[in-house]
Amino acid sequence: MSTISMKERKTKMEAITTKLIIAGILFLLTLVSGVIVSHSSRPYSIGLVTIHKLIAMGTVILIGMIINQLWKTADGKAIIEISVIIITGILFITLIATGALLTREEMQLPEIVIKIHKISPLLAMASSAVSVFLLVNGKS
Numbered sequence: 001m002s003t004i005s006m007k008e009r010k011t012k013m014e015a016i017t018t019k020l021i022i023a024g025i026l027f028l029l030t031l032v033s034g035v036i037v038s039h040s041s042r043p044y045s046i047g048l049v050t051i052h053k054l055i056a057m058g059t060v061i062l063i064g065m066i067i068n069q070l071w072k073t074a075d076g077k078a079i080i081e082i083s084v085i086i087i088t089g090i091l092f093i094t095l096i097a098t099g100a101l102l103t104r105e106e107m108q109l110p111e112i113v114i115k116i117h118k119i120s121p122l123l124a125m126a127s128s129a130v131s132v133f134l135l136v137n138g139k140s
């Protein structure tokens with residue numbers, strides 16, 4: 001491997017590391033803002049929910065960008081990596097869908113919706129971490 005490409009690779013990995021740190025912080029802020037919304041009295045404060053929603057969307061977009069970037073440079077793309085990435089996507093879509101349902105005050109929702117919105121963040125976090133881990137280790 002030439003020196004230039006090693007340098008390029010180093011710069012790319014540094015850029016991804018920075019994004020990973022920001023994504024981790026955003027994820028934590030999503031969890032904290034979610035717990036704050038959850039403990040606030042109903043009807044939900046529009047301001048709090050909007051903050052939670054925007055941070056959540058930022059987190060999802062950034063994680064998507066990281067996985068996409070790693071995906072493009074990864075050498076090994078095994079079925080396991082594809083599966084974990086699909087599961088991660090489904091979990092985030094589930095969070096956005098249940099989050100949207102929760103903010104609709106006029107609907108009396110079954111308890112399961114809130115339970116799913118409480119369990120999915122942890123699963124999404126684990127699944128995102130596994131996706132990144134597998135893609136990084138898929139490199140030669």
Ligand code: HEM
Binds near residue numbers: 053
């Ligand atoms: C990455 C996406 C998301 C994550 C990780 C996430 C995470 C969380 C967490 C951890 C809680 C607190 C649950 C608890 O108290 O144990 C929460 C609550 C809540 N989230 Fe999200 N959330 C996400 C997306 C959204 C979106 C997009 C919306 C709105 C459109 C939303 C609306 C809500 C609402 C209304 C609550 C309060 C539910 C309650 O009364 O307990 N969330 N969220």
